Amino acid sequence: MLHFCFPLSGRQRSRAPAHTDAFVLEFVVSHGKALVETMMRLAIVLGAALGAEAFVARPTPKYMAVTRRPAAAKVNMDMAILPKINKLLKSPVIGGVPIVPVVAGVAVAAPVIKKILDTPSRTYNREENTVGKEYDAWTEEGILEHYWGEHIHLGWYSPQEMKDGYKKKNFIQAKYDFIDRMMAFSGLNALEKPPAKVLDVGCGIGGTSRYLASKLGSDSHVTGITLSPNQVARATALAKERGLDNTEFKVMDALAMKFPDNSFDMVWACESGEHMPDKKKYVEEMARVLKPGGVMVMATWCSRDDTEKPLDEVERKNLNYLESEWTHPHFISIEDYVKHFESTGYLETIHSEDWWECTIASWRHSIWVGVYDPWPVVRRPWVWYKTLRDGICLERFHRSFDTGLMGYGMVRARKSTEGYMVKDVTM
Ligand code: SAH
Secondary structure, eight states: OEEEEEEOOHHHHHHSOTTOOEEEEEEOOOTTSOHHHHHHHHHHHHHHHTSHHHHHHSOOOTTOBOOOOOOOHHHHHHHHHHHHHHHHHTSOEETTEEHHHHHHHHHHHHHHHHHHHHSOSSOOOTTTTHHHHHHHHHHHHOHHHHHHTTOOSOOOOOHHHHHHOGGGSOHHHHHHHHHHHHHHHHTGGGSSSOOSEEEEESOTTSHHHHHHHHHHOTTOEEEEEESOHHHHHHHHHHHHHTTOOSEEEEEOOGGGOOSOSSOEEEEEEESOGGGOSOHHHHHHHHHHHEEEEEEEEEEEEEEOOOSSSOOOHHHHHHHHHHHHHTTOSOOOOHHHHHHHHHHTSSEEEEEEEEOHHHHTHHHHHHHHHHHHSOHHHHTOGGGHHHHHHHHHHHHHHHHHHHTTSEEEEEEEEEEOOTTOOOOOOOO
16 A cells, blocks of 8 residues: 655645645555556546645545645645745756745845945935036946937927837937927027027036037037046047047036126026036026026926925825935925025026926836847946945935826926016927
8 A cells, every 4th residue: 555645735625624734545455556656546546636726526446545644733834845845946946046045035134235226326416426427427337328328317208209119219319309309498599599598507428518519500609517527538539539629627616606697698408407406506607697688597307396295204204215315415306496496586487397207208218228238238247236325226216207296397487687578489
């Protein structure tokens, strides 16, 4: 007689008599029958035993007695647990690493990992010039430039492009489209002649400055300022490479600009306000250096207006993360920016819009370009951790724009001048 003892699966256990943790198959090998035949039947019963229903429904084989009975608790425990542990340890192995123990380890470590990833790693500190240092590092690594090109700002996607699937659009082209839209939004295209002197506040590696310089023509001159010396060096080198001699780049703090009052015909600020610890001063400084009648235009990530509905705890926590992870002191709402524009006393025809819908695709698109082309990251192991964090941050920005916690602020204005007529132009 042969005995086989099997632990019951959860489903089988629910159908078995109380206190049954295993079932026993008794095989009575009848005398005179070939062992082969017995073994074949044994295989059939074993197969059936793997599914309780099939097993129960199957009639008792001719040469075997199949019984199901409760077994002693100790034995059952052994039978139930040991094979499982054994199976776990023999589970699929990839590159010599047993997957299940590793997964179990990750499960234990997950809360710790989550805590680390949730804690912002690049908090803003003005005294230490964290903004300048971060952009220095990004410029040196070249990863950002590889994926985002020369423009460090979101792209623009039309409703049709969103419908067709944003991934079909060229990621870099979306950024040029954004600048074209921002130019149109500023009212610049309706001016009688292109602005002669343009200031690009927070110019990155100068992508936008150079684009404006070539679009506006050689009668215009674009000055870009940034806190990062590496960005100035890269921006200058790229301008030289392109043979552009109507741009220049300087390291200068937008909150304490060295330019005299009324210096520029146009002040352009694309995604630099996020990094400003004093948004009012930022707006005032830009308005100060703008010539009377000049155009001022700003694009910036904003938190939602919280005057009627204060931010709840989860929103505040999310904002803290989004602000600190990429070295932003804090965000403010579009409405608060408008108030800062108004309070200067000499900015007129102030107009604001929220462009979250036509820019939101940029966040996930940015992740996808990395997935499609991982080699620049793969070959630089020292950026893996940072890139992982950036991927998470991109996704969290997407969600915050999607849920309305964040908005994409576009604000334009003119500096007042007696008798100056402003033509309102929107696309
Ligand atoms: N407008 C750029 C890139 C924006 S990235 C483009 O079109 O590509 C943000 C830029 O703002 C960085 O260059 C950063 O150095 C700059 N910045 C942030 N705070 C600044 C400050 N206080 N003064 C000057 N530049 C600042």
